[in-house]
Amino acid sequence: MKINGNQITPGNVLQHKGGLWVAVKTNAVKPGKGGAFNQVELKNLIDGTKLNERFRADETVDKVRLDQKDFQFLYAEGENLIFMDLETYEQLELHEDFVGERAAFLQDGITVTVELYEGKPIGITLPQHVTLEIVEADPVVKGQTAASSYKPAKMENGVRIMVPPFVTTGERIVVDTNELTYVKRAD
Template identity: 75%
Template sequence: MKINGNEIKPGNVIEHNGGLWVAVKCNAVKPGKGGAFNQVELKNLIDGTKLNERFRSSETVERVRLEQKDFQYLYEQDDALVFMDTETYEQLELQKDFVGDRAAFLQDGMMVTVEMHEEKPIGVTLPDQVVLQIAEADPVVKGQTAASSYKPAVLENGVRIMVPPFIESGEKVLVDTNEIAYIRRAD
């Protein structure tokens, strides 16, 4: 679907310079001289590179609609992660580095959303929060104030996070998978 350059909004996916880009920030500029333009910060969906581009209202760009499908995480095999389409039961293998740091948060049977463009996966979205057990946590240092101090801890998946002083080994905590940060104790 073609849209004008001044209609690009944050979150839009566009086809530009032969690649797929998501608009991160947009700023409408109306200079004293010359025509108005939209200053757009773009991020490449495939390799993550960033680009600043000016789009005039007279220019048109191709807006891309991504298909989102639900997949279930099955298992890890060498450097690949295996997912299953919950409707067709077809399996999809993605490289670990395609998912990135958040691959450590995948759990057996976890539902994820895979964004596809022309049947090719271009992104994986995990649940925003997961419950994990603290494998080890440093002991509390006497005299430390609870208000501002966090201590390092290691989750059962090997990821290091900072937790409040009252959290101990063996406790289950809720973790934000986007920020890789402690939220609260799990119920």
């Protein structure tokens, strides 16, 4: 679908210069002299490179529509992660680099959303929060309670995060998968 350069908003996926780019930031500029333009920060969906472009209001760009499908994580096989389409039950194999460091948060049966462009996966979204058990936490040091102090803790998936002093080994906590931060104790 074609849109004008001044209609680009953050989150739009564009086909530009032979690649797929997502608009990260946009800034409408109306200089005193000359025509108005939209200053857009773009991020490549494939390799993550960034690009700053100016789009005039009379320019048109191709806005791309991505398909989003829910998949269930089944298991890891070497460096590959196996997912199942919840509608067709077909399996999808993705390299762990595609998911990145957040692959540590994949648990059996967890549902993820995969973004597809012409049937090819280009992005993955994990659930915002997951519940994990603390397997190692430093003891609380007396006298540190005056200031809000966090301590390091290791979760069952091997990832280390900072937790409040009252969290102990064996407790289950809720973790934000995007920020890699402690949210709350699990119910």
